[in-house]
Amino acid sequence: MDQAAADTLPPGTRTALDGQSREFGESGQTLAITFALALVIIYLVLAAQFESFVAPFIILLTVPLAATGALLALKLTGATLNVYSQIGLIMLVGLITKHGILIVEFANQLRDRGRHKVEAVIEAASLRLRPILMTTAAMVLGAVPLAIATGAGAESRSPIGWVIVGGLLLGTLLTLFVIPVAYTLLTRERRAAISTTQPVAPLPQE
Numbered sequence: 001m002d003q004a005a006a007d008t009l010p011p012g013t014r015t016a017l018d019g020q021s022r023e024f025g026e027s028g029q030t031l032a033i034t035f036a037l038a039l040v041i042i043y044l045v046l047a048a049q050f051e052s053f054v055a056p057f058i059i060l061l062t063v064p065l066a067a068t069g070a071l072l073a074l075k076l077t078g079a080t081l082n083v084y085s086q087i088g089l090i091m092l093v094g095l096i097t098k099h100g101i102l103i104v105e106f107a108n109q110l111r112d113r114g115r116h117k118v119e120a121v122i123e124a125a126s127l128r129l130r131p132i133l134m135t136t137a138a139m140v141l142g143a144v145p146l147a148i149a150t151g152a153g154a155e156s157r158s159p160i161g162w163v164i165v166g167g168l169l170l171g172t173l174l175t176l177f178v179i180p181v182a183y184t185l186l187t188r189e190r191r192a193a194i195s196t197t198q199p200v201a202p203l204p205q206e
Contacts, residue, residue, distance in 0.1 A: 034090060035086070035090055042094075055104050058100065058187075061100070061182055062099060062100045062175045063097065065096070065170065066171030069167045070162075070163040070166050073163065074166070077147075077158075081159075088160035088162075095167075099136075104124075104183060107121040121179075125179070129176065132172060133172070136169075140165050143165050143168075
């Protein structure tokens, strides 16, 4: 609109949105703030849960991966980044971070048992592969009817479904590779516990 106004209106003329268009623009800004606030809250909650600032950062690496898949799905389907698709992105944050939590939490448990961090995260990703794929399939199949829905208002609601479908598919695929690599690079190797038990003195021989 701004470009068309600059081409047709006299120099110095200003344009402004009004009515539903203005409300749409303001709601888009509000949802962007909500998206950032959701990331901050999730990071703080995970930091308290894991008692670490590194683990939540590793887990939140899944968010840009899923967002890439969501935007790609919108582009391929011809949908736009509107209020509904932004709501889908906020939902996607909570859905995709669960995969990172499963891998990081189980890797930490294996390291508590004395496993090396590389072995721990590889085994965690392997053992958590099935539940991750099952939950992803369930969520994707649940969002497909919303994505391909027809009828009144379907064009507005379908971006939510495509955001969830595209974000989960690509995000899950990349998570299985990115999270183990990030975990290996960013976490520190734990020192072996030093035994403080004093040796027992031998009994005197009679």
